Amino acid sequence: MILFLCRFLCYDLCPKKNERMKMINTIVHLDEIRFEEKDPGNLLDSIRQRGIAIPVQVNVRDGYYECADGHKRLSAAKILRNEKESFNRIPVMILNDYSKAGSSFWGNTQNRH
Structure with a gap:
């Protein structure tokens, strides 16, 4: 499921046609x-x-x-x-400039462990 969502966000929600979002973990x-701080x-x-x-999402x-x-x-x-x-060592997902393309997909969700 996570792999599917990641592919969906990476490939289908890019703002420019034929460009792919790059996410680096x-x-x-x-x-x-x-x-x-919260x-x-x-x-x-x-x-x-x-x-x-x-992973925490960062730019x-x-x-x-x-x-x-x-x-x-x-x-x-x-x-x-x-x-x-x-x-002190934080897992992150580094997003490119197009990272906000998929943000509406998630809405106002909260991370729960």
């Missing part, structure tokens, strides 16, 4: 990502137990990454990195 240090709420315990299961900026989706997950990781070093 990698690991980034928490300090390299700029994000708006109350992680019930995500804190979930991420403490399971880690970050869904590449000049010398840093900017969070597009996942502010609460990053806020939880920032709190939890004092307990465990591994929370």
